[in-house]
Amino acid sequence: MRKTIKINDYDFDALIDTGVTITLIRESVSQILGRPTLNPTKIKLTYFGKSEIKPFGSFKSTIDIEDNKFMTDIYVIDVSQTTIDVIIGTDVLKQTEFKISANGIESMPKR
Numbered sequence: 001m002r003k004t005i006k007i008n009d010y011d012f013d014a015l016i017d018t019g020v021t022i023t024l025i026r027e028s029v030s031q032i033l034g035r036p037t038l039n040p041t042k043i044k045l046t047y048f049g050k051s052e053i054k055p056f057g058s059f060k061s062t063i064d065i066e067d068n069k070f071m072t073d074i075y076v077i078d079v080s081q082t083t084i085d086v087i088i089g090t091d092v093l094k095q096t097e098f099k100i101s102a103n104g105i106e107s108m109p110k111r
Contacts, residue, residue, distance in 0.1 A: 001100070005086060006064035007074070008033050012085040014065075016098075020045075020089035023063070023074050027056065029085050030076045036061070038076060045077075053081050063092060070095045 005014040007025075010032055022043070030036065038057025045053040055075040062069045063086075070092045 003065060003088070005088070007061055007086070014086035014088050015084045016088050016093070018090060018093065020087055022058075022089045022091050023072050024055070024077050024082070024087040024089070025074055026079045026082060026085055027076055028079050030056075033061075039073075041075065043075065053077055063088070065092075065096070068096070 001016045003014050003016060004011055006012070007029075012025075012029060022045075036059040038059055041055055041058050043055055045055070055077050058073045058075045060071065061074050062071050063074075064070075065088075072091050072095075
């Protein structure tokens, strides 16, 4: 399921993915955001076929979903790893309540 989200006032197409534990962005998105300073990471991600992705690093930022703000670590991956700008993982989803309906997904901070 997709949503338009904001990071630093830039709009991006995001996939809401309950199977991913962290939030990921493509390196091209990082460039649009002004190449934030990345913190080193030892995280390795495994996806279909047991292929591994090693993020370049992470930075802390706020993600705005429907005017609701969620602080999280964002991990930068190589552009060849996905065609999706942003993948919202369960690190953000745990901070939200989602309502799924025929009109799509609505999100709000947890009460």
